Amino acid sequence: MISWAPSLHRSTTLRRAVGVAASVCLVVGLANGPATGITGAGTASASPATDPGHPLAPPPVEEVLNPWTERAIRDGRPATIDENLRGIWGPPGQFFDEPSPLPDVPVGTLLKSEPFQVIFNGFVPAHVRAWRMMYVTEDVRGDRVVSTGIILLPEDGRDDAGRPVIALQETNDSAAPRCHPSSQWSGGAIGDASGIFAVGPLMQMLGAGAAVVISDIGNDAAPGVHGVFAGRYAGMALLNGLRAAYQVPGPQVNPRNEVGVFGVAGGGVGAAFALEYQPWYAPELTISATVLEALAVDQRNFVDFADGHLGSGFVLGLLVGLEAQYPELNLDEHLNPAGKALADVFRATCQTPTYFSTPFLPHSVLYEDGIRPADRAEFQEVYRVNSLGRNNPAHDPALRPPGRILVSSCARDDSFMVVTPAADARWLADTYRSQGADVHYQGLDCGNDVLLSDPYKWGTELFGMHTVSWLLDEIR
Structure with a gap:
C-alpha cells in the first residue's frame, strides 16, 4: 500500500484502479467469512426496491480516496516492531482500570480521557487525531457500568467546534476482551473484520471533516465475556458515549451540532436501539439522520x-x-x-x-x-x-425514532452474504414509518452475479459506503 501511496494524487485513473483493486481484495478476504454479521437482507421482492427519493449509488472512488485519505496514507508509515508487539501482546495500560467503587454519577458522565496514536493493522496513518474515553453507562438491568470508546478527528485545518458528529457503531460482534474499537485502532485485534469493515466509511466521514465517536460497548480491556449483542446495552452505550464525547476537552465535539448515527450489521442493531431509546432516554441529543445497514431486526x-x-x-x-x-x-x-x-x-x-x-x-x-x-x-x-421495532407499541408520536432514517439492506435472499431474511429490514422500515418517523428503505442487489460483474459496487454497498454521503448531507 505504501509503495504506491505517494502517487495517488497524480492520477485520477490510478485512484480509480486502486479503489477497484482495494474493493476486490476486501471482497476476496471476506469471502471466507461473510458472517461478520452482514444481516438484514432479503426475502422476496421481484427486484431490488429502491426508494425513488433516495437513489443511492456506490460512492465515486474519489469520495473514498479523497484528499484527506491520500494525505493520511502518503504521510503515514508502517508501525514499528515494538508498536506492533505492544498492540498485540502488550498490557492494555492503566487507562482501562475502572474506578472502584464506581462514582455515583449520571450515565453519560466522562470518567477520564487521553489522546492516543492511531495504529491500524500495522499502519500508522497521518493527519488523524484520536482520543480514548471511559464513561458511565448502564447494563440491561439498569445498573451503572463502565464503557470505553474512541473519538477520531481529521487534521484538515477546520474549526473542530464546527464539525458534524457521527456516532459509528461497528460490526463489532466479539465477546472477548481487547477485540473492540479501542484495541483495533491502537495496534491490537489485527485483522478483525469489524475494523476492516469500518475503514471505507471512516475514510469518507473523516475526509468530509466529521468527528466520529465509536463505543466499545463495555470496557474494551475488562476481563470476562462482553455483551455486545445485547441491543439495549449497545444502544445505551452509543447514546452515553455521545454524551461523554462532548465532555472530552481535546476534540471539542460540539453538542450544538447535528448528529448522525451509522450502524452496519451488529452495529446496526445497537444504532437502531439507540434511535428507539433516544426520545425518552437521551432527548437532549440532536440526532438528525441515521443509517441502518444490513442489520438483524428480529433475533x-x-x-x-x-x-x-x-x-x-x-x-x-x-x-x-x-x-x-x-x-x-x-x-x-x-x-x-x-x-x-x-x-x-x-x-x-x-x-x-x-x-x-x-x-x-x-x-x-x-x-x-x-x-x-x-x-x-x-x-x-x-x-x-432484543428485537427491534417493538419499543413503541402504542405508536406514540412523542416516542417515534428521531430525524431522517435510511434502512438499507439486500432486497432478496439470493446472496451468500445474506444471513437474515430480507423481509425483516422492510418490516422495520414500515414499522418506523407507521410510528410517524421519516424513514426510507433502499433494497440492494446483492446477488452473486453482481459480485462477479461489479465487485466495487458489491463491496462498497456491503460496507454501507453508498449511504455515507447521504448521511453527511443530512447533518452538515
Missing part, C-alpha cells in the same frame, strides 16, 4: 435463518454475547460437551477468525437434546427483548 429470525448456513458461526457468537447480559440463558446447561468447548472458544477470542470457523454447522448438534436454538422455549424472551 429469533436471525438465529433460525443463519443456523446451518455460511454465517452459522454467528449464531453461537450471538448467544454467547447475549448470555453475558442475560445469564438466564445458561448455555452450558443445554450444550453438550462439544458445544461447551466451542462456546468457551467463542467466549475467549475475537470474532475473526473464530466466528468464521464453523460455516454450515447445524447448531442442533451442539445441544444435549438436539433442539435448535431458534426453537428453544427458554431462549424466546431474550430474543424478543
Whole structure:
C-alpha cells in the first residue's frame, strides 16, 4: 500500500484502479467469512426496491480516496516492531482500570480521557487525531457500568467546534476482551473484520471533516465475556458515549451540532436501539439522520435463518454475547460437551477468525437434546427483548425514532452474504414509518452475479459506503 501511496494524487485513473483493486481484495478476504454479521437482507421482492427519493449509488472512488485519505496514507508509515508487539501482546495500560467503587454519577458522565496514536493493522496513518474515553453507562438491568470508546478527528485545518458528529457503531460482534474499537485502532485485534469493515466509511466521514465517536460497548480491556449483542446495552452505550464525547476537552465535539448515527450489521442493531431509546432516554441529543445497514431486526429470525448456513458461526457468537447480559440463558446447561468447548472458544477470542470457523454447522448438534436454538422455549424472551421495532407499541408520536432514517439492506435472499431474511429490514422500515418517523428503505442487489460483474459496487454497498454521503448531507 505504501509503495504506491505517494502517487495517488497524480492520477485520477490510478485512484480509480486502486479503489477497484482495494474493493476486490476486501471482497476476496471476506469471502471466507461473510458472517461478520452482514444481516438484514432479503426475502422476496421481484427486484431490488429502491426508494425513488433516495437513489443511492456506490460512492465515486474519489469520495473514498479523497484528499484527506491520500494525505493520511502518503504521510503515514508502517508501525514499528515494538508498536506492533505492544498492540498485540502488550498490557492494555492503566487507562482501562475502572474506578472502584464506581462514582455515583449520571450515565453519560466522562470518567477520564487521553489522546492516543492511531495504529491500524500495522499502519500508522497521518493527519488523524484520536482520543480514548471511559464513561458511565448502564447494563440491561439498569445498573451503572463502565464503557470505553474512541473519538477520531481529521487534521484538515477546520474549526473542530464546527464539525458534524457521527456516532459509528461497528460490526463489532466479539465477546472477548481487547477485540473492540479501542484495541483495533491502537495496534491490537489485527485483522478483525469489524475494523476492516469500518475503514471505507471512516475514510469518507473523516475526509468530509466529521468527528466520529465509536463505543466499545463495555470496557474494551475488562476481563470476562462482553455483551455486545445485547441491543439495549449497545444502544445505551452509543447514546452515553455521545454524551461523554462532548465532555472530552481535546476534540471539542460540539453538542450544538447535528448528529448522525451509522450502524452496519451488529452495529446496526445497537444504532437502531439507540434511535428507539433516544426520545425518552437521551432527548437532549440532536440526532438528525441515521443509517441502518444490513442489520438483524428480529433475533429469533436471525438465529433460525443463519443456523446451518455460511454465517452459522454467528449464531453461537450471538448467544454467547447475549448470555453475558442475560445469564438466564445458561448455555452450558443445554450444550453438550462439544458445544461447551466451542462456546468457551467463542467466549475467549475475537470474532475473526473464530466466528468464521464453523460455516454450515447445524447448531442442533451442539445441544444435549438436539433442539435448535431458534426453537428453544427458554431462549424466546431474550430474543424478543432484543428485537427491534417493538419499543413503541402504542405508536406514540412523542416516542417515534428521531430525524431522517435510511434502512438499507439486500432486497432478496439470493446472496451468500445474506444471513437474515430480507423481509425483516422492510418490516422495520414500515414499522418506523407507521410510528410517524421519516424513514426510507433502499433494497440492494446483492446477488452473486453482481459480485462477479461489479465487485466495487458489491463491496462498497456491503460496507454501507453508498449511504455515507447521504448521511453527511443530512447533518452538515
